[in-house]
């Protein structure tokens with residue numbers, strides 16, 4: 001092929017390329033046009049490879065010409081590329097616009113169960129008085145649930161009517177009180193000690209508005225030198241004030257628990273009627289809140305603590321009961337049915 005023919009070919013290529021580039025309507029189309037006219041195996045490349053067929057002085061002439069065509073194609077490609085990029089970006093921007101004034105999809109946040117809430121409150125209050133939290137097992141032996149707590153063998157609570165025993169052995173049961181942790185902690189730790197133990201307890205009971213076979217207690221135990229009943233009263237009075245958020249009258253009624261001597265039941269002024277008498281307190285003006293007392297010397301010596309040197313007080317409260325009184329819940333079953341209409345109120 002002679003130089004003239006090749007030159008014509010170059011002109012034709014340039015024309016064809018520029019037209020093809022101009023006709024593209026997307027980056028993809030432009031890319032396939034580019035592959036035809038640029039790089040190895042392109043039509044331009046074919047012409048360049050023919051250079052060697054020409055004479056020495058013809059070569060630079062065609063080389064120069066080819067370069068001009070190459071540059072023209074290059075700059076046309078570049079220009080088209082920018083044009084298409086901007087065009088495509090604009091289409092995307094207008095089709096993908098977000099209306100920032102639309103309301104969001106807002107994900108609803110959950111919260112802890114009212115029993116968890118009140119348990120944390122109880123813990124926080126006693127934490128402020130120097131108590132730390134310990135936990136004990138829910139599957140217990142009758143030793144920890146009864147014997148070590150000074151409970152006589154014929155005590156009715158031991159009956160399977162009241163306590164769930166396991167198939168494993170008649171000595172293995174589901175604990176019926178968190179008082180078990182008093183023993184477990186005193187076995188491990190020497191006094192002085194101040195501990196609080198929240199957890200689940202189980203009793204073989206018919207379900208009704210006030211009773212459920214599974215419930216929660218928080219146990220408190222303080223052992224130190226010369227502990228007095230006055231300190232127990234002061235501690236619990238302060239607890240009542242903080243948990244109900246107002247000062248309420250309290251009274252300590254004599255009661256009996258095998259592991260405390262003396263024992264008492266703590267009543268507080270009904271926070272709803274302030275003692276006037278209402279439905280919540282059954283017109284009595286008082287609410288029974290928890291059991292407490294001075295740790296029985298038998299319990300201390302049973303775990304190797306000398307009752308001549310150490311004394312202590314203990315208390316145990318039902319968490320459901322406190323939650324029901326504090327939040328005005330009239331049926332314990334609400335706390336166990338996971339009904340969001342109920343739970344969302346807390």
Ligand code: DAH
Nearest residue numbers: 177179291292293314315316
């Ligand atoms: N464990 C008792 C119960 O479940 C409650 C109780 C009473 C706990 C007196 C105590 C206490 O620590 O001193 O009925």
